[in-house]
Amino acid sequence: MDFALSEEQEMLRNSARDFLTKECPKTLVRQMETDEKGYSPAMWKGMSDLGWMGLVFPEQYGGSGMTFLDLSILIEELGRALAPSPFLPTVVYCGLPILAAGTEEQKKQFLPGIAKGDIIMTLALTEPSATWDAGGITVKATAEGDDFVISGTKLFVHDAHIANYFLVVARTKEGKRKEDGITLFLVDTKSPGIKLNPLKTIASDKQFEVVFNKVKVPKKNILGKLDHGWSIIQNLVPRATLAQCAYMVGGAQQVLEMTVNYAKERVQFGRPIGSFQAIQHKCANMATDVDGSRFITYQAAWKLSEGMDCGLEVSMAKAWVSEAYRRTCAEGHQIHGGIGFIKDHDMQLYYRRAKASELAFGDADYHRELVAQQIGL
Amino acid sequence: MDFRFTEEQDAFRQKVRGFLAKELPSDWLTGGAPEDETDEWWKFTQRFLKRIGEQGWISATWPKEYGGQERPTWEDAILGEELAYWRAPAQDYWFRWKMISALLLNFGNDEQKRRHLPGIASGQVYWCQGFSEPGAGSDLGGCQVKAQDKGDYFLVNGQKIWTTGAHRAHWCFAPLLSDPDAPKRSRMLSMFLVDMKSPGVTVRRLESLEGVAHLCETFFDDVKVPKENLVGERGRGWLAAMALVNIERSGLGFASMPQKILEQLVEYVKETKVDGVSLSQNPLIRRKLAEMAIEIQVCRLLAYRVAWVQATNQDVTSVGAIIKLFGSELMQRVVATGLEILGLYAQLVPGSKGAKLAGNITRDYMWNLSLTIAGGTSEIQRIIIATQGLGLPRM
Ligand SMILES: Cc1cc2nc3c(=O)[nH]c(=O)nc-3n(C[C@H](O)[C@H](O)[C@H](O)COP(=O)(O)OP(=O)(O)OC[C@H]3O[C@@H](n4cnc5c(N)ncnc54)[C@H](O)[C@@H]3O)c2cc1C
Ligand SMILES: Cc1cc2nc3c(=O)[nH]c(=O)nc-3n(C[C@H](O)[C@H](O)[C@H](O)COP(=O)(O)OP(=O)(O)OC[C@H]3O[C@@H](n4cnc5c(N)ncnc54)[C@H](O)[C@@H]3O)c2cc1C
Numbered sequence: 001m002d003f004a005l006s007e008e009q010e011m012l013r014n015s016a017r018d019f020l021t022k023e024c025p026k027t028l029v030r031q032m033e034t035d036e037k038g039y040s041p042a043m044w045k046g047m048s049d050l051g052w053m054g055l056v057f058p059e060q061y062g063g064s065g066m067t068f069l070d071l072s073i074l075i076e077e078l079g080r081a082l083a084p085s086p087f088l089p090t091v092v093y094c095g096l097p098i099l100a101a102g103t104e105e106q107k108k109q110f111l112p113g114i115a116k117g118d119i120i121m122t123l124a125l126t127e128p129s130a131t132w133d134a135g136g137i138t139v140k141a142t143a144e145g146d147d148f149v150i151s152g153t154k155l156f157v158h159d160a161h162i163a164n165y166f167l168v169v170a171r172t173k174e175g176k177r178k179e180d181g182i183t184l185f186l187v188d189t190k191s192p193g194i195k196l197n198p199l200k201t202i203a204s205d206k207q208f209e210v211v212f213n214k215v216k217v218p219k220k221n222i223l224g225k226l227d228h229g230w231s232i233i234q235n236l237v238p239r240a241t242l243a244q245c246a247y248m249v250g251g252a253q254q255v256l257e258m259t260v261n262y263a264k265e266r267v268q269f270g271r272p273i274g275s276f277q278a279i280q281h282k283c284a285n286m287a288t289d290v291d292g293s294r295f296i297t298y299q300a301a302w303k304l305s306e307g308m309d310c311g312l313e314v315s316m317a318k319a320w321v322s323e324a325y326r327r328t329c330a331e332g333h334q335i336h337g338g339i340g341f342i343k344d345h346d347m348q349l350y351y352r353r354a355k356a357s358e359l360a361f362g363d364a365d366y367h368r369e370l371v372a373q374q375i376g377l
Numbered sequence: 378m379d380f381r382f383t384e385e386q387d388a389f390r391q392k393v394r395g396f397l398a399k400e401l402p403s404d405w406l407t408g409g410a411p412e413d414e415t416d417e418w419w420k421f422t423q424r425f426l427k428r429i430g431e432q433g434w435i436s437a438t439w440p441k442e443y444g445g446q447e448r449p450t451w452e453d454a455i456l457g458e459e460l461a462y463w464r465a466p467a468q469d470y471w472f473r474w475k476m477i478s479a480l481l482l483n484f485g486n487d488e489q490k491r492r493h494l495p496g497i498a499s500g501q502v503y504w505c506q507g508f509s510e511p512g513a514g515s516d517l518g519g520c521q522v523k524a525q526d527k528g529d530y531f532l533v534n535g536q537k538i539w540t541t542g543a544h545r546a547h548w549c550f551a552p553l554l555s556d557p558d559a560p561k562r563s564r565m566l567s568m569f570l571v572d573m574k575s576p577g578v579t580v581r582r583l584e585s586l587e588g589v590a591h592l593c594e595t596f597f598d599d600v601k602v603p604k605e606n607l608v609g610e611r612g613r614g615w616l617a618a619m620a621l622v623n624i625e626r627s628g629l630g631f632a633s634m635p636q637k638i639l640e641q642l643v644e645y646v647k648e649t650k651v652d653g654v655s656l657s658q659n660p661l662i663r664r665k666l667a668e669m670a671i672e673i674q675v676c677r678l679l680a681y682r683v684a685w686v687q688a689t690n691q692d693v694t695s696v697g698a699i700i701k702l703f704g705s706e707l708m709q710r711v712v713a714t715g716l717e718i719l720g721l722y723a724q725l726v727p728g729s730k731g732a733k734l735a736g737n738i739t740r741d742y743m744w745n746l747s748l749t750i751a752g753g754t755s756e757i758q759r760i761i762i763a764t765q766g767l768g769l770p771r772m
Contacts, residue, residue, distance in 0.1 A: 001379060002378055003682050003686075005378065006378070009378075263769060264768070276772075280760055281756070281759040284702070287762055287766060291682070296678060298380075302379070303380070316674045319671050320672075372663035372667040375666065376643050377657045
């Protein structure tokens with residue numbers, strides 16, 4: 001057993017931290033909350049120059065063939081910096097499914113473009129029913145000649161306004177099981193009939209209701225097999241879920257460090273507040289939560305990278321990290337006192353985003369039920 | 378990163394499991410284990426500890442020079458994990474052997490090693506840990522049992538308390554006040570090996586909450602401890618004691634014992650029906666057991682992290698405090714949840730008619746209370762994490 005990063009991983013982490021420290025200061029994070037695009041094309045370009053978008057793609061598609069575990073280390077740094085970018089939607093939620101299930105032509109069409117930073121994509125999965133289960137998929141796609149015609153409403157679609165393509169999860173047939181009859185489509189966002197309605201979110205990220213009104217998609221844009229698309233989502237979900245976990249680990253680590261530093265500097269009653277036991281105990285709890293979050297995430301990511309079964313570990317990780325990150329932020333706020341409550345302070349940026357990450361790909365309650373099923377209940 | 382055990386480590390674990398399957402009666406976890414501290418228990422335990430010694434497991438990691446096999450520390454960790462999982466008897470004896478052997482190997486002189494290590498390796502010479510005193514619990518540096526330098530020997534007077542197993546111990550390792558005039562508190566204590574048969578040593582057993590009398594008070598009344606029983610440098614007893622509590626805190630059993638309880642509870646709720654519906658279908662129970670599984674997973678990884686830190690010779694102080702804190706508190710949560718699930722049956726102790734899961738969890742509920750106290754309280758662990766791990770200023 002080995003808990004250390006490899007030399008290569010260490011280099012990746014350091015270069016990511018250097019880049020983000022320089023290119024993604026909190027002023028940018030704040031600016032992007034009200035920016036129309038919500039991300040900085042210059043920073044996005046820098047990220048692609050460093051090879052991040054193609055990190056896990058094979059070399060023939062413009063990538064560098066690294067593992068999901070390596071990717072998790074990078075995502076941890078994105079979470080630490082709260083990097084506003086369509087990285088997860090593009091690379092993880094869409095790039096990985098294309099790599100896993102795309103035809104050679106589709107891979108050539110999309111992956112090098114993603115790796116270069118030229119293509120932004122997003123997943124249109126959830127609907128107003130707000131469930132992660134296959135039963136929630138009601139957006140319909142009907143065959144018409146060489147095309148399919150998509151109609152219905154997707155909700156909570158990230159970065160829809162800047163995406164070049166949607167990966168749309170639609171129902172093409174009523175099957176016996178709710179998992180049957182689902183198909184994935186690569187949809188050009190400029191297709192006629194698509195309407196975006198922006199949502200206002202706690203994390204000030206860019207999410208949309210996307211209404212499809214008889215949107216035509218050529219049959220060749222089906223990803224995977226007709227009516228058998230759900231298995232692609234099942235393959236994606238552990239990856240997307242762990243990406244969220246890694247992102248949260250990075251955020252939690254940063255909140256811990258910020259808070260400990262503050263506790264060392266802030267003087268009340270003639271002493272640094274970090275010398276009061278009430279504060280020390282909170283910090284110790286935070287450190288335990290952060291360590292636990294890191295290991296439970298990386299153990300699952302490692303298993304996934306090694307091709308082992310990891311459904312149980314992924315759900316354990318998401319359930320734990322979702323709540324541990326929330327606790328860490330709350331304790332961090334308490335230790336910061338009034339100042340952390342101010343918008344100019346960085347704490348609140350983490351607190352609000354922690355809630356968003358907690359919800360993404362299933363909250364703790366959702367994953368606890370999956371854990372229950374997998375421990376024999 | 379690699380979260381796999383090597384084939385060799387897996388093979389070692391299988392060996393330990395095979396050993397335990399043979400040595401522990403088949404009904405060990407289902408009511409067949411004798412009650413702690415009864416004659417039957419002690420007879421069984423003595424044999425069991427001796428058998429562990431015969432496997433070479435107590436001394437496995439020691440240098441060859443002192444009868445060890447220089448095995449990787451991971452094997453010790455795996456052994457600890459399995460002992461806890463199967464509720465092997467007298468795990469505290471095994472832990473104290475780890476502590477005293479570390480003391481001797483790191484601080485002892487050659488003669489002390491040659492004299493004491495073979496008995497420890499054999500699993501037949503029992504040691505007790507004489508750290509705590511009535512006035513010095515968390516504040517170990519405040520030990521007051523005096524060791525006056527009388528030339529050939531030290532004259533020892535005073536009282537220790539919570540000396541677990543002192544009533545059966547042949548030897549005691551204890552930090553004693555040898556240099557009350559030293560300029561710093563951390564230089565006042567020295568570590569001694571005290572023969573429990575020495576004239577003037579008296580042991581009084583204390584009965585604890587769960588009805589077992591193995592915690593002891595140990596009184597020293599003009600006890601002569603020969604000079605050669607001073608371990609390490611004089612005035613450096615506090616330092617040695619700190620190194621030992623790190624070992625005490627780094628147990629892997631923190632995750633594996635709850636794991637077994639979880640597995641038993643999962644079986645129990647599947648088999649138990651209320652109004653014709655299996656308890657396993659109850660959403661509240663599903664939630665509780667899932668949360669338990671998740672916390673155990675976190676605990677297991679925190680424990681493996683400590684084992685890795687030890688195996689790679691890094692400082693274990695803060696990460697050891699983290700596992701001690703999380704593991705001991707987890708045990709209490711697991712047991713509390715287990716009893717909630719057992720409902721009215723949660724009252725029934727081992728040996729009672731109708732006891733579920735042999736009444737073991739009810740018994741755990743009683744002794745587990747001590748987990749967040751013994752070996753350093755949770756409050757002290759949090760202080761260690763905050764000051765030594767995170768660098769927060771001391772009070
Ligand atoms: C929404 C809001 C409205 C407010 N309105 C007003 C107002 O109208 N008028 C006004 O005058 N003030 C107001 N305040 C200020 C408020 O009273 C202070 O924020 C509060 O007293 C804490 O002080 P602080 O923020 O400086 O934190 P600090 O005193 O710096 O405390 C930081 C952390 O250290 C802990 N700490 C401090 N000392 C100790 C100790 N001895 N032992 C253990 N822990 C300690 C605190 O509990 C906290 O967790 C407001 C604050 C907020 C958030
Ligand atoms: C089952 C069991 C077995 C034991 N076996 C042994 C043994 O074999 N050998 C041995 O030497 N000892 C043994 N001990 C003793 C154990 O190490 C002590 O009980 C422990 O260190 C706490 O000391 P105390 O009981 O004197 O409590 P105290 O130190 O008096 O603590 C009382 C309370 O005050 C808190 N407290 C103390 N100092 C601080 C502080 N600075 N900041 C905040 N809170 C503080 C503690 O956390 C605790 O909650 C055993 C104890 C138990 C329960």
